[in-house]
Amino acid sequence: MFANFHTMKIATYNVNSVNARLPILLRWLGETQPDVVCLQELKAVQENFPIQAINDIGYNAIWQGQKSWNGVAILSKGYEVQEVRRALPGDDEDEQSRYIEAIVNGITIGGLYLPNGNPAPGPKFDYKLGWMKRLHAHAEQLLKEDKPVILTGDYNVIPEGQDVYKPERWVDDALFRPETREAFQQLLALGYTDAIRKLHPKDTIYTYWDYFRNAYGRNAGLRIDHFLLSKQVGERLLAAGVDKEVRGWEKTSDHAPVWIEIKD
């Protein structure tokens, strides 16, 4: 007999402007039908989020916009998106829209857009490390609640050398510096699992290719969009991957969507 269970598909996608990317976003959602989606880099103020077009294909959403940059959203088809917070705790002065959290089908889902941090060292790198410290504290707090947790989005962290096409070129970059990688490892040490690496420990897997020099055609990429799963979710993990072909579409983002499937 086969086990009788349903699956739930959760995706993350840095769209690099939700309005510039709307045709591609709608096409990808229509083709892949994820149950839950976290979006980053909306690059739209709150009232310019294309909620009508998203509702029209069956998704509901919560989002936190910002003028020009940043912006995050959580979408779902078939589940209520129960908002928990729309900022990362720990700094009331931080006005950048980089974190949103909801309970969806009993799972706490944090959608995040971690700061880039370049140039490093400097104030932007300090902001990145401070943000990671706040994320660590919040990630630890979430584990104390009796709910499964998924923290997903654009981490702007290259975890290891195998996650970048030429690691020696990135040693001084904010995405790959020792402080950044150490902070990411400290998140995992709390008890979170890197879903892609758990299921594909040796594969070369990228989620981002820059717009320059035919980076996608040469597969000169980075793995910087991640799924961190609490133990309760990690035990339910069935599959994880990257919708790499979307990066090859016309007028596409520099990131590709990343997804997991879990038992429901």
Next chain:
DNA sequence: ATGGCTCCATACTGGAGA
């Protein structure tokens, strides 16, 4: 080491991204 490309802003140029 640099620049290549794409997006937004009140725009014919600059900042940010990674």
